[in-house]
Amino acid sequence: MAETPKPDELFENIDHGMPDEPWEEVPPDLSEGRFCYPTKKKNLEYLDMPTTTKDEWSPADAEWPIPDNWKEIIHEGFKDRLEKYRSLKVFMDTCVRCGACADKCHFFIGTGDPKNMPVLRAELLRSVYRNDFTTAGKILGRIAGGRPLTRQVLKEWFSYFYQCTECRRCSVYCPYGIDTAEVTMMARELLSLLGLNINWILEPAANCFRTGNHLGIQPHAFREMIEFFCDDIEEITGVKIEPTFNRKGAEILFITPSGDVFADPGTYTMMGYLLLFEHLGLDYTLSTYASEGGNFGLFTSSEMMKRLNAKMYAEAGRLGVKWILGGECGHMWRVIHQYMDTMNGPADFGETPKSPVTGTVFENAASTRMVHITEFTADLLRNNKLKLDPSRNDNKVVTFHDSCNPSRAMGLLEEPRYVLKHACNHFYEMPENTIREQTFCCGSGSGLNTEEIMELRLLGGLPRANAVKYVHDKYGVNMLACICAIDRAALPPLMDYWVPGVDVTGIHEMVGNALLMEGEAERTMDLRFEPLPYAEETEEDADE
Amino acid sequence: MGNRAGDEIISANRDRWISKWFEALIRSYPEESARFFKDTRDPFSNPVGAALEKGIRDLFDVVAADVFDSRAARDALEPVIKVRSLQEFTPSEALGFIAEIKTIIKQDSAANRQSGTVAESIDRIADNADRALLAAFDIYMDCKKHVYNLRARQARDSVRQLLVKKELISELPEIDPELTQ
Numbered sequence: 001m002a003e004t005p006k007p008d009e010l011f012e013n014i015d016h017g018m019p020d021e022p023w024e025e026v027p028p029d030l031s032e033g034r035f036c037y038p039t040k041k042k043n044l045e046y047l048d049m050p051t052t053t054k055d056e057w058s059p060a061d062a063e064w065p066i067p068d069n070w071k072e073i074i075h076e077g078f079k080d081r082l083e084k085y086r087s088l089k090v091f092m093d094t095c096v097r098c099g100a101c102a103d104k105c106h107f108f109i110g111t112g113d114p115k116n117m118p119v120l121r122a123e124l125l126r127s128v129y130r131n132d133f134t135t136a137g138k139i140l141g142r143i144a145g146g147r148p149l150t151r152q153v154l155k156e157w158f159s160y161f162y163q164c165t166e167c168r169r170c171s172v173y174c175p176y177g178i179d180t181a182e183v184t185m186m187a188r189e190l191l192s193l194l195g196l197n198i199n200w201i202l203e204p205a206a207n208c209f210r211t212g213n214h215l216g217i218q219p220h221a222f223r224e225m226i227e228f229f230c231d232d233i234e235e236i237t238g239v240k241i242e243p244t245f246n247r248k249g250a251e252i253l254f255i256t257p258s259g260d261v262f263a264d265p266g267t268y269t270m271m272g273y274l275l276l277f278e279h280l281g282l283d284y285t286l287s288t289y290a291s292e293g294g295n296f297g298l299f300t301s302s303e304m305m306k307r308l309n310a311k312m313y314a315e316a317g318r319l320g321v322k323w324i325l326g327g328e329c330g331h332m333w334r335v336i337h338q339y340m341d342t343m344n345g346p347a348d349f350g351e352t353p354k355s356p357v358t359g360t361v362f363e364n365a366a367s368t369r370m371v372h373i374t375e376f377t378a379d380l381l382r383n384n385k386l387k388l389d390p391s392r393n394d395n396k397v398v399t400f401h402d403s404c405n406p407s408r409a410m411g412l413l414e415e416p417r418y419v420l421k422h423a424c425n426h427f428y429e430m431p432e433n434t435i436r437e438q439t440f441c442c443g444s445g446s447g448l449n450t451e452e453i454m455e456l457r458l459l460g461g462l463p464r465a466n467a468v469k470y471v472h473d474k475y476g477v478n479m480l481a482c483i484c485a486i487d488r489a490a491l492p493p494l495m496d497y498w499v500p501g502v503d504v505t506g507i508h509e510m511v512g513n514a515l516l517m518e519g520e521a522e523r524t525m526d527l528r529f530e531p532l533p534y535a536e537e538t539e540e541d542a543d544e
Numbered sequence: 545m546g547n548r549a550g551d552e553i554i555s556a557n558r559d560r561w562i563s564k565w566f567e568a569l570i571r572s573y574p575e576e577s578a579r580f581f582k583d584t585r586d587p588f589s590n591p592v593g594a595a596l597e598k599g600i601r602d603l604f605d606v607v608a609a610d611v612f613d614s615r616a617a618r619d620a621l622e623p624v625i626k627v628r629s630l631q632e633f634t635p636s637e638a639l640g641f642i643a644e645i646k647t648i649i650k651q652d653s654a655a656n657r658q659s660g661t662v663a664e665s666i667d668r669i670a671d672n673a674d675r676a677l678l679a680a681f682d683i684y685m686d687c688k689k690h691v692y693n694l695r696a697r698q699a700r701d702s703v704r705q706l707l708v709k710k711e712l713i714s715e716l717p718e719i720d721p722e723l724t725q
Contacts, residue, residue, distance in 0.1 A: 103580050112577035431588045451698040455630040466591035493694040
């Protein structure tokens, strides 16, 4: 019988050293739980995208279902994009590997995997670029930092470009302004040429293309869901709201991510919007066709992004509205603020947005015709147009998570804070290097909010959660506010794991709680049907 | 109970042993990451490094104590294991660092082992480290279970709520206590 090894011997056998192979030869971990499930073929077919050669497959498989001429497809695709996008060529050429970005990625900070350093993640693509497209690389190969495209490199791309949330924190620190998110976007486009995309992105994109929103909520169901919220609002406030749908001639079209319609806690934010519009007597309508602000095309390809974005504008034109008011969404605003103008714009309907309540003209949205709701509400507050009782939120000690895209892609830093500080009495900031343009990602953006990679998401979200824990411990923060539907879905499990006792909200849920509505009954509950702080006190007083 | 000679050895070597233990833990990461975890001092830029460092420091006090305090062990270990159970380690790799304190101390105190009282203190640390390792397995499994629950919850809630709201399925109503009386 073999002798049982002693614990010391076992521990001595654990190799803590660096692997002997250079980084290029360390294979990616594609075991279950470390990758997002690949897309179903039907989604690709529905979107007229290239497909894999098999219906069902797993990234854990040794052989991937890609066509025999896959190398040629990628090479041609890469070449096309280098010619089309000067930015890509610049990003491939300019990096001097200074390392400023290396420790800025939440996935690197959490996982400790060097290939999650933005510089190294981009190097996965850059090394192939050097090998195939630069003279030095063609002649000197590896000495010039080039490496040939192999099946293992392809697997590495799939692993690490779907471990990037395109949050652009690294770009803030890059002295050359390299937008690493765009490197990821290009890599995902190349992978998509072989049908290698993930289900959590492609299914919503296909649904959006067909039914108008990510989950595939059909028009009648969308309408019923909103009416259901109106019933809840009536129960809580005594005010009956009757929004209109697809109404031609309305002044404003309101579009929000569909997460606000079907997923808690976004639904409470939706109720907040409805209360605000009623409070103002706004002439607005909702569309059951353009029923999604989110644009998962951003995570697929520029072509898909353009197609999905066009839908909102087509609907605005069809209804004849003057402008679009957009809800609390993250990446939708990157698409609108940074890409829409070159892709579909300038908008071919309506006029430069003007607040019907304050008369403020939103010149910043002259071309896109779309205003962010926190800009709109901040303007209302600045002009004293809202009646609020912030003490209704007194049981909530609030902090604000700057959602990556509104903060870094559109510079929306002050407006959400301005609104929050009016709607709540207890507000505390997280540490400076974790907020505003330096904000840490929720760890689940860009289509990675899928349950099979929960461990990775929790590690990616650790830097954010760690800063929340600090204000939770120091000030008793129990509510994390944000302006992104993916945040509202991703942050609750993140808080549950790292900072139990902190809940997640949208800004307009806080506004909805605080709004003093004309003709309302005395409120005893907030929008979650939980007792208001002073209602609790009154009950206690009555007991005494 | 503690003894004077043993306590002196422990307090004289405390910082050095903690630092070696931390090094052993950090060596489980690739070189570039290890450097970052070790050298980046801001806890908000480097939450993992901060958790690991504090964890080792607290854990040392637990294993060096006369009596093993399981509550203190959990408090020291939990922030570390919460991170390590998610990272790309097997369970033994994730927790193996705990036992390394035994090797560190053994190597360092070879010269002092002749003294019976010192040996006693060193053995106590080894015993406490074993207990901490057992406690660590419980925490590790708690973390894993937590993650599985979060996964299951997301899968369940993503559709269920829609079905309820659309009244495609019906939830049991709250029972009015007055009616049951």
